[in-house]
Amino acid sequence: MDEVWKYVMVYATLMAALVIEVALAVNWRTLGPLSTAGVLAIASLQAVFGFLYYMHGIYGSRSITLMMILSLAVIIPLFIAFLFSIEFPPHITQITEG
Amino acid sequence: MEGKEQTRVNPLIVWLFTTNHKNVGILYLVTSLYFLVVAGILALTFRIQLTVPENNFLTASAYNQAVTAHGLFMLLWVVTPLASAFANYVIPIQIGAKDMAFPRLNALSYWLYLASGIMALSSFFAPGGTADWGWTTYAPLNTLQYSPQAGGSLMGLAIIILLSSSIVATINFMVTIFRLRAPGMKLMLLPLFSIFWLVTIFLMLWAFPAFLAPLILLVADRVLGTVFFTSPEGGALLWDHLLWFFGHPEVYILLLPGLAITGDILAVFSGRKLYAKKVIVGALIVAAILSYIVWVHHMFMTGIHPGLREAFNITTELISIPFGVITISYILTLVGGKIRFTTPMLFAIGALALFIIGGASGVFNSSVALNFGMRGTFWVVGHFHYTIVGGGITGLIAGLYYWWPKMTGRMFNEKLGKLHFIIYMIGFNLLYFPMHALYDMPRRIYVYEAATGWGPINMLITMGGFLFGASFILFFWILLDSLRRGPVASDDPWNAKNYSIEWNVPSPPPEFNFPEGKVPVITAQGLEFRSINEIVGGPVSGISARIGPSKAPNIPANGGTPMEHHGPHLSPWPFVLSMGVAMTLLGLFFGPGLLILGLAVFIGSLVGWGWEDLKERFHVAIEALGEKWPFDKVENHTFAMWVFVFGEIGLFGPLFMAYFFVRANASLTGFAWPLPGQIHDITLGALNTILLFTSGLTMSLALIGAKRGEEDLLRAGLVATFILGAVFLAVKGFEWSELFAEGITFGSDISASLYYVLTGIHGAHVLAGLIALIYLIIKAYKGGFSPHRHVGVEAFAIYWGMVDAVWMFLFPLFYLI
Numbered sequence: 001m002d003e004v005w006k007y008v009m010v011y012a013t014l015m016a017a018l019v020i021e022v023a024l025a026v027n028w029r030t031l032g033p034l035s036t037a038g039v040l041a042i043a044s045l046q047a048v049f050g051f052l053y054y055m056h057g058i059y060g061s062r063s064i065t066l067m068m069i070l071s072l073a074v075i076i077p078l079f080i081a082f083l084f085s086i087e088f089p090p091h092i093t094q095i096t097e098g
Numbered sequence: 099m100e101g102k103e104q105t106r107v108n109p110l111i112v113w114l115f116t117t118n119h120k121n122v123g124i125l126y127l128v129t130s131l132y133f134l135v136v137a138g139i140l141a142l143t144f145r146i147q148l149t150v151p152e153n154n155f156l157t158a159s160a161y162n163q164a165v166t167a168h169g170l171f172m173l174l175w176v177v178t179p180l181a182s183a184f185a186n187y188v189i190p191i192q193i194g195a196k197d198m199a200f201p202r203l204n205a206l207s208y209w210l211y212l213a214s215g216i217m218a219l220s221s222f223f224a225p226g227g228t229a230d231w232g233w234t235t236y237a238p239l240n241t242l243q244y245s246p247q248a249g250g251s252l253m254g255l256a257i258i259i260l261l262s263s264s265i266v267a268t269i270n271f272m273v274t275i276f277r278l279r280a281p282g283m284k285l286m287l288l289p290l291f292s293i294f295w296l297v298t299i300f301l302m303l304w305a306f307p308a309f310l311a312p313l314i315l316l317v318a319d320r321v322l323g324t325v326f327f328t329s330p331e332g333g334a335l336l337w338d339h340l341l342w343f344f345g346h347p348e349v350y351i352l353l354l355p356g357l358a359i360t361g362d363i364l365a366v367f368s369g370r371k372l373y374a375k376k377v378i379v380g381a382l383i384v385a386a387i388l389s390y391i392v393w394v395h396h397m398f399m400t401g402i403h404p405g406l407r408e409a410f411n412i413t414t415e416l417i418s419i420p421f422g423v424i425t426i427s428y429i430l431t432l433v434g435g436k437i438r439f440t441t442p443m444l445f446a447i448g449a450l451a452l453f454i455i456g457g458a459s460g461v462f463n464s465s466v467a468l469n470f471g472m473r474g475t476f477w478v479v480g481h482f483h484y485t486i487v488g489g490g491i492t493g494l495i496a497g498l499y500y501w502w503p504k505m506t507g508r509m510f511n512e513k514l515g516k517l518h519f520i521i522y523m524i525g526f527n528l529l530y531f532p533m534h535a536l537y538d539m540p541r542r543i544y545v546y547e548a549a550t551g552w553g554p555i556n557m558l559i560t561m562g563g564f565l566f567g568a569s570f571i572l573f574f575w576i577l578l579d580s581l582r583r584g585p586v587a588s589d590d591p592w593n594a595k596n597y598s599i600e601w602n603v604p605s606p607p608p609e610f611n612f613p614e615g616k617v618p619v620i621t622a623q624g625l626e627f628r629s630i631n632e633i634v635g636g637p638v639s640g641i642s643a644r645i646g647p648s649k650a651p652n653i654p655a656n657g658g659t660p661m662e663h664h665g666p667h668l669s670p671w672p673f674v675l676s677m678g679v680a681m682t683l684l685g686l687f688f689g690p691g692l693l694i695l696g697l698a699v700f701i702g703s704l705v706g707w708g709w710e711d712l713k714e715r716f717h718v719a720i721e722a723l724g725e726k727w728p729f730d731k732v733e734n735h736t737f738a739m740w741v742f743v744f745g746e747i748g749l750f751g752p753l754f755m756a757y758f759f760v761r762a763n764a765s766l767t768g769f770a771w772p773l774p775g776q777i778h779d780i781t782l783g784a785l786n787t788i789l790l791f792t793s794g795l796t797m798s799l800a801l802i803g804a805k806r807g808e809e810d811l812l813r814a815g816l817v818a819t820f821i822l823g824a825v826f827l828a829v830k831g832f833e834w835s836e837l838f839a840e841g842i843t844f845g846s847d848i849s850a851s852l853y854y855v856l857t858g859i860h861g862a863h864v865l866a867g868l869i870a871l872i873y874l875i876i877k878a879y880k881g882g883f884s885p886h887r888h889v890g891v892e893a894f895a896i897y898w899g900m901v902d903a904v905w906m907f908l909f910p911l912f913y914l915i
Contacts, residue, residue: 064732
């Protein structure tokens with residue numbers, strides 16, 4: 001496939017994902033957390049597409065992909081720590097009572 | 099300053115405009131030592147205050163400012179920049195390169211560092227003085243309610259500029275070490291300093307942007323009135339996590355360079371190979387990984403989940419193992435060696451001994467139970483000074499003595515050096531060891547009563563402090579005396595020729611480090627200097643199989659520069675740009691005149707830099723030959739952009755985590771998060787998403803055009819990308835103005851604060867992209883790209899793709915859920 005057409009296809013896929021994303025949020029809001037999860041999953045898939053094609057990661061070396069994964073992995077402990085900090089929020093009670 | 103071209107130029111101009119890595123290293127050295135003196139004087143002032151009970155030498159506010167500035171200066175403007183001085187000077191030589199990958203960016207890193215330092219010093223003169231919240235900048239002490247002085251905000255901005263400088267340096271070193279190594283120079287063949295520095299910059303790559311995130315939120319709180327650290331949804335815990343997520347890797351960023359120099363010196367002056375070098379490097383990598391999962395031990399008392407405390411208790415104890423391995427390897431290096439007790443060696447041994455004491459006291463702190471007792475006491479102050487000053491700075495001082503003859507071409511007075519060591523060690527231990535006895539004295543008080551019984555120990559500590567300070571006066575005297583009348587140093591005064599490359603070149607080294615027309619080559623027989631033709635002409639025995647004619651084409655470097663051509667090593671723009679940044683930001687506090695002038699200088703410098711590039715007036719000698727594993731398939735500029743993107747994940751990742759934390763807390767505090775469409779118009783958000791997606795397509799088409807040599811496609815793609823990006827910003831501006839008109843401002847509530855700051859940072863990235871696009875469009879219309887010369891377009895496509903990817907999350911987070 002010609003390279004130009006390949007990028008047009010990528011663009012079309014991103015646009016289709018955008019339509020589904022908006023539909024999930026606007027028309028299927030009644031799904032509640034499922035709608036939110038769906039929207040975030042689509043956003044993540046779009047970002048993967050963005051990395052592979054718009055950032056041309058698909059043509060890059062394996063080392064670059066590995067570094068990208070490492071960069072994202074570094075954030076995971078912060079997510080877990082924040083998660084466990086929400087469950088016991090004495091700082092919140094202190095502030096709200098204060 | 100050996101280059102013929104530079105000897106004709108005014109020395110002042112040379113130092114202001116230099117891009118030579120060795121000159122930049124010397125600039126870093128002088129500046130970091132200056133800040134060391136500033137931070138030291140600040141320390142002595144608050145030590146005087148604490149010498150006796152109920153002292154009134156300093157007011158509470160002055161004490162707090164002195165303590166805060168001392169900590170910030172030492173951590174940010176002294177230790178890492180001092181290590182950077184050596185890294186700049188010796189690493190290109192150690193890896194066998196003629197310079198850094200991006201000499202102008204190297205100079206920019208230094209000048210931004212100096213600009214940030216000027217801003218930090220200026221904060222003392224702002225009304226109310228400088229920041230007074232302690233170096234940890236804990237919320238809510240960092241908020242306007244408790245620290246209303248403008249100097250605090252200026253200090254925050256200064257740190258942001260400093261971190262930006264460090265991020266630029268990180269990218270440069272990453273590309274330099276991975277891509278500019280001499281033929282045959284495998285990573286494991288490098289001296290410890292280069293290897294440790296590589297690991298250090300990996301830590302800097304993600305830790306510094308992660309600190310940038312809370313600082314931006316803090317400055318936004320203080321300047322724009324957002325509510326990240328004053329609202330219950332964010333508050334103190336948000337700051338704590340974001341600070342310490344950076345803060346613990348930062349400990350190793352401070353420590354590792356000094357520890358590496360210690361190892362190199364121990365090997366050189368014991369006449370032995372490093373004991374188990376591979377194990378040391380393995381332990382180092384394990385420690386670096388663990389450094390990202392120990393930060394919560396700084397937060398045991400914040401009321402977080404007990405399970406979290408246990409987990410981080412374990413990881414903290416684990417991290418002592420790799421450092422134990424490194425320490426034992428160092429000691430075993432000495433066993434059986436013919437030890438020469440020179441000044442560098444004495445300081446290296448001292449650094450190792452002090453680091454062991456600091457490390458041992460740190461193990462106690464990892465225990466949750468003990469941590470509850472010792473947290474915030476002088477025990478902790480003693481511990482971290484033994485680690486950072488004892489292990490880190492003492493190692494750096496060893497390094498300065500070690501490389502001084504190489505940098506200056508002069509030897510120093512050995513007897514005075516040894517006297518310096520004795521006074522330094524006595525002063526250091528008198529200053530910091532008694533602090534462990536003050537395990538019941540809080541560290542953040544400016545006055546105490548006589549009945550506490552802390553007076554005599556504090557007196558001892560202050561005496562140690564002054565003795566320690568006096569050792570630095572002697573240190574500077576030794577260095578100045580050496581410059582004035584020190585004996586001429588040989589190429590290899592320490593007999594370290596077989597240890598690393600810098601001892602095989604003159605002291606000081608020539609402008610491009612190696613004999614004219616030669617490059618260093620590492621063969622099975624050792625180091626050799628060979629001409630380019632010898633290497634390109636045919637297979638060279640003993641060199642890595644990757645190096646051969648097919649991998650060593652005489653490619654045009656940086657768009658047309660022959661490999662052996664070295665243009666002038668001067669460019670005014672890094673200096674001018676940095677001064678423009680400093681003037682602009684200082685103008686925010688000291689008057690609109692300075693602000694306008696600063697903006698004019700800043701914009702002028704961007705134009706000048708771009709013009710210099712378009713006219714190809716600055717050339718970089720790219721090393722087409724050599725070891726580039728594991729990034730041998732990417733070009734230098736493209737790789738640099740990737741490294742920048744990895745760093746951006748370090749910035750946006752914590753910002754998105756902050757969003758997550760705040761939003762989750764909102765459900766607990768009862769804050770009603772706006773529903774989709776309630777505040778932000780989904781149609782406008784979707785329109786902007788379409789604009790960015792389309793711009794990603796047009797940018798990709800531009801790159802295809804560049805690769806194929808289809809200039810019309812290239813130009814059309816670039817212009818379309820610019821227009822789409824500009825329309826995106828216009829739509830965003832319209833949205834903001836509509837929200838403001840409805841009374842939704844930065845500080846309306848936490849959701850508004852998040853929206854403005856996150857989309858604002860993204861918008862700033864779009865704006866920066868548009869500025870870069872102007873340059874690319876002009877270059878494209880001037881025929882500056884071809885199928886073989888289009889790295890600028892390729893690198894920008896990666897950047898623009900990242901801007902798109904960030905928006906892919908911002909849109910759903912603020913408009914859809």
